[in-house]
Amino acid sequence: MVMITNTNVMFYNWTSIDNVIEANFNIGIYSELTSNYLNAGRYYFYSGIYSIDEGNSRRLYKSLKQLRKLRNFNTKINSYYIELGKKTSIYLKSLK
Secondary structure, three states: OEEEEOOEEEEOOOOOHHHHHHHHHHHHHHHHHOOOHHHHHHHHHHHHHHHHHHOOHHHHHHHHHHHHHHOOOOHHHHHHHHHHHHHHHHHHHHHO
């Protein structure tokens, strides 16, 4: 179940983290298409964090790539990009 209020989205009763990752990424895409870049950045960041938790390197790459593209629109988006980059580095080192 998804409840949309304004630009905030709350998720209930997800059966799989993959659904949450996919939903966050898709909301990021929608927000970007509607020029709501800060919201897009936030959801790409969440998608990346959940991807690390799940070990989904492909979705992590896509999330980081989208944040890189948007980082110049807002300082908060840039901070999301930097933070996800740090977490990605730690994650990749843990795979070795």
